[in-house]
Amino acid sequence: MRHPSFLALFLPVFLLTVLPGAAEAQTFRTDDPILRQMWTEGMERSQTEPLAQVLMDSIGPRLSGSPGYDASADWLVDLYESWGIEVRREEYGTWRGWQQGVLHVDLTSPRVQTLEAKLLAWSPGTAGPLEAEVVMIPHLATEADAEAWLPSVAGRIVLASHAEPTCREPQALQRLARPETFASLREERGNRMGAWAHRLRMLGPNPHRRLEEAGAVGVVTSRWSEGWGVNKIFDADTREAVSIDLSCEDYGLVYRLTENEQGPRLRINAETEELGTVPVYNVMAELPGTELPREYVLLSAHLDSWHAATGATDNGTGTITMLEAMRILKAAYPNPRRTILVGHWGGEEQGLIGSRAYAEDNPEVVENLQAVFNQDNGTWRVDYIQTQGLLGASANLGRWVAQLPDEIAGHIELDFPGPQELGGSDHVAFLCYGAPGWRLQSHYPDYRQYTWHTNRDTFDKIIFDDLMNNATLAAMLAYLASEDPERVPRDRSILPIDPRTGEPREWIPCREPRRSWDP
Incomplete structure (x- = not known):
């Protein structure tokens, strides 16, 4: 279904809103007029906040195969068309609606x-x-114990994970508790996790399905993210029994009542709709190259999210970074030397499916990539870029960053050639072929603890000063990569030693994309 109302609601804000407080840069390292225009467009006329408000608040979560994902894609297509940027959906498979x-x-x-x-x-x-x-x-010493116990779950709701000894943030606990207390609680947590891992192993390779087959009507878990009020929420293994996650505090309550035989009962009302098999796709937009149209700079961010919040920092911020970068490029550099593409990928949360499918389906693009700039880890400004094991590429990236204003470049640590990541986001779909696929990395620990895949990944977590910075950075890097008279070389460094083998690590392998949902 199309959602023209989103565009209609957004356009007045887009035309009138200018974020205050972005001071004019005083430390340009070049008199390049396009970089200066990009600063003005990105830092003084930023549209990141109204764009993010529509995506996170009006559209919301964007689970693969859901109407929310379709609505977000419709919105992107409408926006790009309104800006005069070529845009298309590219189907790569099907998924469970x-x-x-x-x-x-x-x-x-x-x-x-x-x-x-x-x-x-x-x-x-x-x-x-x-x-x-x-x-x-319960404690199950053997698989035979599990077989004997399973019939007792018929018609009942089953708790299927350990309870935390405390739901206090570890940093606060370490700061305020006695060292002995902190150590004791960490040890107790480890013991509980180990004991529950054994219980689940006794139920076989898919314990939740086993509970369901034995007649359980619900499976309840809690996957605490070790922070105040945050749980990580993923997917269900059941087909008929409802599967829910309870907060750390509420799960602990129900667990203690159950453990002490105090007769807990739950009432669950869960509305869902199965939509059958549905098509899934990426949204691709481009500014065609004028001199080298078959060489490409690719801006990259996944559009899909998990569903427990609104996917603000995973990966709404990456989506807005690249969307805003394309708006800046259209305003300041509408006729690039090389073709500039943006990929808003689907299925990243299920294994980089959209980007891997695009790379597999478009070998001529992969072969002729000048650079891939991917953003996928939350708010905070970009502060680290490595060339992912590529040797000669360091010279190109170093030249580009050297031309950025100090207000942007001064926060960035460059790591040449870098240790290369083992996986994790969509740049890997291109890096595995040897293409210069690079991640624009922001501060990670806070993101990992509080917003990555959690129930608190919402609009209010976005820091818009940093989002403006990141979008302007992406636009400037795309421009400089497009204009570079040299192709980025693909010679590979020897990677760091793999401690398991004592030998240098192998280059990250390419994996076949999973193009359909297989139960």
Whole structure:
């Protein structure tokens, strides 16, 4: 379904809004007028905030195969067309269509309390309120013990993960507790995790499916992200039993009630809609090259997200970075020397599917890539770029960064040739072929703990001063890569030693994209 209302709502803001407070750069290292115009467009006329508000608030989460993903793609296509930028959808396969609706979870015994819960992706619903007794997987010494216990779960809701000894942020705990207390709690957590890993192993390779087959009507877990109020939310393994995640605090409550045989019962009302097999696709836009149209600079960010929040920093910020970079390029550099592409990838969260499919389907683009600039790790300004094991490419990237204003370049650590990442984001889909696929890296630990795949990855976590910086950086790098008289070389360095073998690591391999959902 098309959503022209998003564009209609956005355009007045787009035309009128200018973010305040972006001071004019005083430290340009070149008198290049295009770089100066890009600074003005990106830092003084930034549209990052109104763009992000529509994507995160009006459209929301963008799970692969969901109507939310389709709505975000429609919005991107409408925007690019309104800016006069060529745009298209490129289908790469099919996926399982699914839409979540209302979820409400209550403790009904031994007292009443509404619980903080999230539905796991692609979970079945409940077809109306479901109320049942809660049990937990007990200690199971052997697989025979598991076989004997399994019939008891019929008609019940099963707790299927360990409870945390504390839901306090580790940094605060380490700062405020006695060292002995901190060490004791960490040891207890490790012991609980180990004990529960054994219980799950006794149920076989897919324990949640085993519980469902034995008649469990619900499976409840909690995947705490070691921060205040944050859980990581992924996908369900069940086909008929509802699968939910409870907050660290509420899971601990229900766990203790169950462990102490105090008769907990839960009422779950989960609305979902199965939409069958649906097409999945990337959104590609381009500014055609005028001198070298068959050489390419690629801006890269995945569009899909998990569903428990709104995917603001994973990867709404990357999406807005590259969308805004293309707006800046259209305004300041509309006729590039080389073709500038942007890939808004689908299926990244299921294994870089969209970008891997694009690379596999477009070998002529991969062969002629001048550079790939990928952004996929949250807010904060870009502060680290490595050339991912490419030797000669360091000279090109170094020249480009040297021309950036100090306000942007001064925060960036360059690592040449770099250790090369082992995976993790869409630049790998091109790097594996030897193409210069580079990640524009921001501060990682805070992102990993608090917003990466969590229930708190929302608009309010975005730092717009940094997002403006990153979009302007991406536009400037795309321009400089496009104009460079030299092709970026692809000679490879010897990679660091693999501690498992004592030999240098192999170049990261290419993997075949998973083009359909296979249960």
